[in-house]
Amino acid sequence: DAGVIQSPRHEVTEMGQEVTLRCKPISGHDYLFWYRQTMMRGLELLIYFNNNVPIDDSGMPEDRFSAKMPNASFSTLKIQPSEPRDSAVYFCASSWTGSGANVLTFGAGSRLTVL
């Protein structure tokens, strides 16, 4: 398996623009997580899905952020409109109930810079 695949790896955009980050989890994994990493706040859980259903979105910072998982092999995190304070590395991770849903495999991350 190729692991968790995220795209784009780097995104530079201007304030006010829409940003869409994409994630392909490991095949067979039934949990998907979106994390944000910054120097100031470390790794923050934004939202997670189980069997494509959002379970907990309490970490989503505000209404500008939205996440979807239309099927078991694809998820998106959208920021609209983007702001400079959204600059961070966004990680997608997946896990499988059978091996312990809290054993996460992370993707390589999407580094977002909002100018």
Next chain:
Amino acid sequence: QQQVKQSPQSLIVQKGGISIINCAYENTAFDYFPWYQQFPGKGPALLIAIRPDVSEKKEGRFTISFNKSAKQFSLHIMDSQPGDSATYFCAASMKGFTGGGNKLTFGTGTQLKVEL
């Protein structure tokens, strides 16, 4: 709120030395304590994990020590090597797959540098 406190923020160790990173947690319902290792430009990767029914777990040069009464756990890297230079995160979660029980709460990370 910060439920897992990690220290130190950064650590420099000489090659061959012992690296020690500490974490403390608040929620007594936590029952799974992993450590993740992150190299620059990569996502965190699971290194080693422990459950509170044991006080120590060893995998190669990496050991987790767990003190349930003090609500603390630590990572020890024996014979530290330059290739161990990375950021290390402790984390904690509750068992159960519903109601957010499997959410991992991460510490703030420790940047380890192993010098020759």
